[in-house]
Amino acid sequence: MKRLSVILVLIAVVFSANLFSQQDAVxxxxxxxxxxxxxxxxxxxxxxxxxxxxxxxxxxxxxxxxETTKDYTxxxxxxxxxxxxxxxxxxxxxxxxxxxxxxxxxKDGETTFEFNTMDMKGNALRFKDLNCKTVVLGREFxxxxxxxxxxxxxKGKDIEETIEYVKEKGEGYLNEIDMYFWLNGLAKEHLEYLxxxxxxxxxxxxxxxxxxxxxxxxxxxxxxxxxDTLALKIASYNAGLYTLDGQSKKIKPLSKESFTxxxxxxxxxxxxxxxxxxxxxxxxxxxxxxxxxxxxINAKIQVGEQFIIEQIKSDIKWxxxxxxxx
Numbered sequence: 001m002k003r004l005s006v007i008l009v010l011i012a013v014v015f016s017a018n019l020f021s022q023q024d025a026v027x028x029x030x031x032x033x034x035x036x037x038x039x040x041x042x043x044x045x046x047x048x049x050x051x052x053x054x055x056x057x058x059x060x061x062x063x064x065x066x067e068t069t070k071d072y073t074x075x076x077x078x079x080x081x082x083x084x085x086x087x088x089x090x091x092x093x094x095x096x097x098x099x100x101x102x103x104x105x106x107k108d109g110e111t112t113f114e115f116n117t118m119d120m121k122g123n124a125l126r127f128k129d130l131n132c133k134t135v136v137l138g139r140e141f142x143x144x145x146x147x148x149x150x151x152x153x154x155k156g157k158d159i160e161e162t163i164e165y166v167k168e169k170g171e172g173y174l175n176e177i178d179m180y181f182w183l184n185g186l187a188k189e190h191l192e193y194l195x196x197x198x199x200x201x202x203x204x205x206x207x208x209x210x211x212x213x214x215x216x217x218x219x220x221x222x223x224x225x226x227x228d229t230l231a232l233k234i235a236s237y238n239a240g241l242y243t244l245d246g247q248s249k250k251i252k253p254l255s256k257e258s259f260t261x262x263x264x265x266x267x268x269x270x271x272x273x274x275x276x277x278x279x280x281x282x283x284x285x286x287x288x289x290x291x292x293x294x295x296x297i298n299a300k301i302q303v304g305e306q307f308i309i310e311q312i313k314s315d316i317k318w319x320x321x322x323x324x325x326x
Contacts, residue, residue: 037206043286049083051321091147135185154188225254248276271300
């Protein structure tokens with residue numbers, strides 16, 4: 001009987017010890033850690049200027065109505081300077097932009113066209129596909145960001161006077177293609193495409209690593225204008241550098257006529273399918289280091305009463321070269 005009592009006492013002691021240890025563990029448990037938050041922003045420092053390059057790499061496989069095909073590639077590098085003369089005024093930040101030069105290379109089978117505007121060397125000076133890219137060279141314009149971060153305006157005396165002159169004097173003198181080169185090359189959408197390194201809207205306030213937000217995204221692929229919606233998130237954050245990843249959700253052509261290689265008239269993109277990815281490297285202090293846009297699309301293109309298909313692989317990268325004080 002005593003032995004049974006001792007056993008019962010031991011069981012009670014062990015049970016009590018376990019109960020108190022569990023209670024202590026609950027009392028000492030740490031609350032779940034709060035998720036780290038991040039504030040994304042782009043800041044243009046007053047009294048500075050920066051240089052950047054835009055590298056376009058394009059591969060095209062074209063299928064004609066009779067099922068014959070054409071393959072061509074193009075690589076262009078633009079060099080651009082942007083000045084930030086002063087701080088924002090009522091939230092609007094103005095950059096003064098000039099497109100300084102470009103390197104160009106185009107291949108169609110065994111035929112290669114090249115040109116470098118820095119030394120004016122190459123065999124492509126009168127090549128139409130190059131001519132439509134050079135209209136912007138040496139032009140200076142103002143690019144104005146709104147308080148919300150999108151490009152609100154592109155303006156400048158040089159641009160406006162040239163457009164007015166071309167419309168007035170070119171009517172009846174310039175053919176359809178040449179008129180397009182001038183008016184499209186100096187249009188807000190094209191200048192914004194070249195000069196704006198940011199290109200997306202950033203979320204207001206703080207977000208976490210698993211936050212996803214949507215942003216409109218406009219780009220050019222093989223000279224055609226497209227509108228997309230990107231689903232964006234922070235892919236990584238390391239040593240003060242964010243890498244943002246954006247997935248294409250809904251690419252569609254913008255309704256406008258365009259020039260394309262080896263077609264004598266302007267064409268229209270009437271349909272598109274494909275995939276796209278955008279990666280942005282953004283410094284924590286607010287400077288965009290680079291943006292890379294990768295698209296693989298099938299574009300249905302109307303040429304008169306007929307249609308061609310272009311399978312296009314596009315790799316475009318905007319890259320900061322250097323930053324200087326004014």
